[in-house]
Amino acid sequence: MQGSMEYRMLTYGRLAEDFEAHVKSSYPEILITKATSKSEIKSILPDVNAIAGFNFLTDEDVSGIKWIHAFGAGVDSYLKLESLDPNTTITRTTGDLGKQMGEFCLTYILAEIRSIFTTYENQKIATWKQIPARSLADLNVLILGTGSIGQGIAQQLNGLVNKIIGLNRSGTSAAQFHDTYNWDSISQIQDIHVVISALPSTTETSSILDTAFFKLFNAVIFINVGRGDAVDENVLIEAINSGHVNNAILDVFPEEPLPKESNLWTNDRVLISPHQSGLTTIDDVTSCFKLAFNAMKRDERNNLFVDQEKGY
């Protein structure tokens, strides 16, 4: 039973200092060490059986790791590690990320339907030009992924937009959604004005938003707050050029930071946001850590526990 295990934990990256202090004061039973470089990670790793942090940026051997607590909602950087033990417990931080991402989506939907970047550019040339706005209340929104993040986004948009449709693997209904579909019935979804991807990165979701997917829509606002590998850059640019997507707001990319040479930077239908739609705070990390650790001690599971096979 893992709950009775003694944990020697390595933490690293953003929030590591605050997290280390928190664990030292609140969980004396956990022996925590902070690494400040890749070489420190390498030297400390053989002596620990647990790690905690954002993306794991080295390919060191993690076969001896029994518990990983991710500081973010996405755990793909861990799941990609070849040495990962299938029995390793992975827990994650969701916090109010869904709410934050919902505010992010609301911000950019409003920015688009009110053309505020055009008005902003007009100001630079002292040009007075009225642009009619579309109303938020007329929009139908499709959210890809109906888990905690997708539901958080839907909750923020509920009551403001006309209709919120969810898409998930099973088509089972989910809180906050007026209706849900599965991927096989996607062609039945009609009159969508905004498509939001909250998909995690798994083997199934890689490049899932393909040309055929975008052809289902007409001049939609496309927002990606999930993971960048759900859509290939060239597929998206083609969808923009052919009018299926009117504007894209991208917060995530296959490679981050987005490489300088990417054509997305200069596409005037694309807004680049540097993975900031939901920024995990130390409070998010510590409260999810507490929920995860307490569940482990009781040998229970909750929605913070990742299914390695599903990938989220």
Add this chain to the structure above:
Amino acid sequence: MQGSMEYRMLTYGRLAEDFEAHVKSSYPEILITKATSKSEIKSILPDVNAIAGFNFLTDEDVSGIKWIHAFGAGVDSYLKLESLDPNTTITRTTGDLGKQMGEFCLTYILAEIRSIFTTYENQKIATWKQIPARSLADLNVLILGTGSIGQGIAQQLNGLVNKIIGLNRSGTSAAQFHDTYNWDSISQIQDIHVVISALPSTTETSSILDTAFFKLFNAVIFINVGRGDAVDENVLIEAINSGHVNNAILDVFPEEPLPKESNLWTNDRVLISPHQSGLTTIDDVTSCFKLAFNAMKRDERNNLFVDQEKGY
């Protein structure tokens, strides 16, 4: 009794063509004529007893006019006419302007707390730089004016922000506001993050937002969707320079279009919006016209009827 009066009506400006067609088909008892220039207004005016349109842009004699139906919510351009008969009935168009203006305020509040213009500029130089966002749910909003426009704005923000405070002449409570104050008790209002002016233009509100007013606040987002003469340009710039106002979003100005030589165009803390927070549609005009005309026929009054002394 005005309801039994036979109206000969002049219409002009934006929406005049649609309005003329609507009146001809729906109100055969009203004889309507459309003017397409100031000289046509001048030549037709002596033969009519009613006018309908946006701002009245000439200073012709209107002493014979018994009814004015304004296409917008602001009627100051009519009230300023020296020849206006104090007994002239003035009705106006509110439609869903409050709702639209609420969406406008929501758009720019979110744009500010998520620094989207900074991210937009960073994209131009291919720069990946995360900026933490403030949360909408933490903000306290003060709305100046609690009439139909102020209430419409409050309704859009309700449930999204922390608290909505209203300010009006009497301090009497109003729908959608958590609390209301009058101008004498304004110094009691604390912890405000956003100030929205929905004030009409009257002799009382002219330059009412003075240096002493802005000193009550610290680094607020200031939004003006009321009338531009509520605040002098130099007073606002001083409030920005002294930190009482962090950013200003201005949709209205003392002179519109805003003159090219205004220092506001180039102030990097000021966003200029060309009086587009709420754009009246022909449906807004005709539905308010119907409500106003029906009330007049029954010798009744409703909230579309302007009190000439109050100025709104």
